[in-house]
Amino acid sequence: MATVLVVGGANVDVVAQSTGSFTAGTSNPGRTYSSAGGVGRNIAANLGRLAVPTTLIAAFGNDTFGERLYAETAAASVDLTHSVTLNMPSGSYLAMLDGTGELVGAVSDMKAAESLRAEHVPEQVIATAAYVVLDANLSAEVLEHVCRLAAASRVPVVIDPVSVPKADRVARVLKAGPVHTITPTRTELVTLTGEDDLAGGVAALHDLGVGRVWVREGASGSTLFTAEAKTHVAAITADVRNVTGAGDAMAAAYVHALITGHDDVTAAKHGAAAAYLTITSEHTVRPDLSPALIEQVLKEQE
Template sequence: MKLTPQEQTILRLLRSDPLLDAAGLADRVGTTKASVSVALSNLTRKGAILGRGYLVRGEAAVVVVGGAIMDVKARSSAPLDSATSNPGEVATDPGGVGRNIAENLARLGTPTHLVASVGSDSFGDELLAHTRGAGVQLDHVVTGSRPTGTYLAVLDHDGDLSVAVSDMSATDALTVADIEPARSLIQNCDLLVVDGNIPIEVATWLCDIANSADVPVVIEPVSVVKARRLRPLLAPDRPILAVTPNIAELAALVGHDVADTIPEISRATTELHALGVRHVWVRRGARGSLLSSAPADSADTSRPTVTTNTAVSAEVVDVTGAGDSMTAGFVHALLHDDDAVAAAAFGQATAALTTESAHTVRPDLTHALVTGRLTTQQGTS
């Protein structure tokens, strides 16, 4: 985090006495209250202070930029019959890939800021209240004229997704001007997560800003359509720490079909390494995942390290949000340990726990809960 000498001094004082106000800080620093107020504002934008009350950040902080929508989930009580009405249950839950990742990160214990767009409506109000309650910082959420996005999912009686429709117009309308106020926060965070739902020009601006400040970037492709749109973003002069596609999204990123075999996946991930991606973590559903990592200290990306992970066993209740929790678990663990292989295992365990909950983001999710599942899985393998 890049702080001025005055900002560093104020941060040290707040860590020793969080109850100091602007006047007290000015007296300690030997400057004016107005000068301290400006410094406090800058510290908040940079993510060193988390919201009101001068809560000082003590751990690595993440900025997530992406979609924030309301999930409307319908689950049938029996096997689905097409083209007719099916009995079942309907519930709403805050969602959106970026928002889900941010909430999962906050619940795992990583200080997290969300940059997203919502409407000035009841869904937006409910979504923000829930997300704030989970511990996510929302200072840079944009409230626009378009309605808060919605995602309608129909699940069969086993909890598997049958069909879904999403309205992402609020996210689609995001512009660079909308998120420009978050520039300083992004430049001073420890990691940036980019959700593929945002417009490509916004994603490009974000990655360029992050790279100019040496901030690592993780990209969640979201879908085949969004992954295809992201292809021009990947270039050797715009390094990316990690991308997290499934097989179909990987094929969209490289521009050709990829069979679900380790040799074929490895060849495709090597293509992404050549475009500046350090880690490619490919989700394979019931087959687990494959992590391909290029050497950190070598220009030769043709010989990456490939690791496969088996799927973590789970009693599936609802698969909605599992992929988002998987990315969040990976990012959380990567920040704490810098071991991509261990981070992938942590992410898979996070996803397994999420599928066992009826919620898009498991409300009792913690670092300890995931670690416990990992320990149990290792003991039975």
């Protein structure tokens, strides 16, 4: 199986979850825990769990967080040969969840990811990948660099806009080359295109050379738009324990399915199954995630 290159953020997630409903402006009883995180790192780790040869290019800080991130990512069978350690603190992400596991709010410090430079991502590594996956924690310079070189070598690119503020970086680099898939939420789609209307936003991205627009709609599922068709993929009903990492698992399972020969819609269904497996686990990257487990979930849904 050919290698998937992931370029993106790596950070430590610190999660605080209230015991019951969350009340803003005061202290809430609950529990806290930490785990290795970052959109790009999580996608890479999930791909590793799915037995996809995966290379991650990310920036680690020169601190204990960085050591932990490196060790846990390597343990997921991810190649870190081209990742870098910078003389700065590692990235961090603080998430507040309510008693049901839904996100109340979050703050991210991604200066390390934003400090990754174009020269840290070699042309040969891009050119020999089967797919490239990018997250918008990267600077616009690095996003443009990777998209341009991937286009020159005809390597398909999948982009996760990450958040509304960071989606603006993606909007500025979409002309660097065709994009295979982009995975925005509704609000990120507005930022990417300036279009409030869903159909108008999707059409604008298609016009810019994006082949597949996979709009994530949380508990309502997701909708995959190609130039020819629109397919809604329902979310699998779940007893939610933690929503953190669900989108990362979706992206990884989607790419895994594509690289193993499945069509777009089937790949999106694999993504939905992986998201379900993740939100029903306490882990941001589920340790026992596997192709067999995803297939089992899909068979149960038939």
